[in-house]
Amino acid sequence: MTRVGNNQAMAASAASKVVGMRRESIWQRAAFRDTGATIIVVAILLLAMEVSSHFVPDYIMPSPVAVAKAAIGLANNDYSHILITLGRLLAAMLFAMVAGVLLGLVMGMSPIFRPFIRSLVIIDTGIPALSWILLAVFWFKNPETRIFFILVMILLPFYALNIYDGIRALPKDLVDMIESFRPSRWQTLRYLILPHIVPYILLTTKSVIGYATRMVIFAELVASAVGVGSRMGLAQSTFHVDQVLAWTFFLVVLNIVMQFLVTGAEKALLKWRPEASVR
C-alpha cells in the first residue's frame, strides 16, 4: 500500500473511530440514559393504565386522559392544598434537621449527655409512625401542631443518628492537626466539625425526602381537614380514583423537584469533593 493509501486508510479508520465514539458517547451519557429510561417507564405505565381502563370501571382504573383532566382541575382549583402540604413538609423537615443536627452534635461532643440522648433517639426509632399519628390526635387539638409533631418525631432520629455517626467518622488526623493550633471548642466546631457534617446532613435530607412526603400525606389523612392527604381521603370516599391518581402525580413531581433542589445544594456545597467513579 502506498503512503497515500496508508494515510487514507488511517483517516478512514480515525473517522470510523470518531463516529463510533460519538455513538458510544450518546448512548453512554448518563443524563441521556436516565432521561430515556424514565420516558420509557412512564410510557409503559401510561399504556398499562390506558389498556386496563378499557376492562375495568372508572372507579378502579381511569384512563390517563381522565387523570390528566382531574390533575388540571385540581391544579386550577385546589393548588392551595399542595402549598399547605409543601409548607408543612418544609417546616417540619427544617426543624427536624436543626434539632437533629444539634442532638447529633451533643451526642458527638459530650460524653456526659451522649448515653441519655442516644437512648432517647434509639427508643424513638423503634416507635411506629402510626403510634405518633394516633397519639398526636389525642394530644393536640390544632391540626398544624399535630402534623408538625408527627413529622418531627419521625424525621428527627434520622438526622441525630447520622450526624452522630458523622462526628464519629471524623478523621483523627484532622482532629490532631486542628488541636495543634489550640482552638476553643467553638473554633473546633466551626472550622472542623460543621464543614465535616455537611455531607451527612445533605445525605440524610436526600434519604428522608420521599419518606417524609409519604408521612405528611398519611398524617394529613388522619389528623387534618386540609392538605393533599385529606383531599386524597375525600377523593377516595367519593370514588374519585382519577383525583387520587392526580394527587399522586403531584406528589411524585413534588418529590422529584425536592430531590433536584437538594442535589443542586449538594453540588454547590460539596464542590470541594472529588467525584469518584468505579469502573
Next chain:
Amino acid sequence: MTVNVTTSLVNSGDEVISLRDVSKTFGGFRAVDDLSFSVREGEIVTLLGQTGAGKTTVLNLIMGTLQPDAGSIRVAGFDPFGQFRDMKGRMAVSFQTDRLLPWRTALENVELGLLILGRPKHEAREVARSWLARVNLAEAESKYAHELSGGMRQRVALARALAVDPKLVLLDESFSQLDHVTSQTLRRDFCELARNLGKTCLMVTHRIDDAIEMADRVIVLGPGARISLEMGLGEARSNEMTREASRKKIEAALGLQEKKQDYQGE
C-alpha cells in the same frame, strides 16, 4: 539506663523545649524511659530513631496531646499538657501527611491557624497569601487539596504551620512520604525559611539524610526512647568528610552497621 548528655550542650536560659526524666508507659510497655533533653532557641534538632523507638510518643508529649507518667516537660515555658490552651500560637506542627482540610482551598488552609489565633479575616488572608507566595504556590491559592500534588500539599501544610509565626515548629516525618527529589527540595526550602526566621525546630525522622541535611544537632533514640547518641551536626552540613563520619556514628548508634555486617556474613 538514661544517657543524659544535654546539660553540657544546653544553656538552660534560652531553652524552648526541656524534658527532664520523662517516662510514658502504655499498658505494660514503657515507650519512653526516663528521657531528658533540651532544645535551645533558634536550634534545629532532629530526633532520629528506628520504628518503635518512641519518637512519635516523645513528639506527642511535647505537643501536649499525651500526659507524661513521670518527669517534667516545659515548652516555651509552659506545661504543654496542663496548659494546653495557653500555648496558643507558640507552637505549630507539620505532620507526616499534609492533613489539609479538604473543604478549604489552599489559601483557606493556610489561613486556618491565623483565624484560630483570632486574627481578623482580612489580615489572616493577607498573611496566608504572602506565605503561599513564599512556598511558590501563589497560583494555587484557590485549589482544593485533591487538586494539588503531594509536594504542593506538603508545602501548603508547611505554610500553614509557619504562618502563625510560632516560636517552635515540630516536624513529624514531614518529608518522608514524598519522592526523593521533592523531599530534598522541600527540606532545603524549609531549612532556609526556618533559619532566616530564627525558628526553633524539632524534627522527628527515621531518615539519616534528613537529619544530616537539616539539623544543627541530632539525638538518636534507641528502644524506650533512650538516648544512644547526641551530636552536633553544624560542620557535617558543609564538610563531606565530617558528614560521612557523622553518618557512620549515627548508623552505629542505630545499630545499622551490625545489621549490615550480619547481611554480609550471610
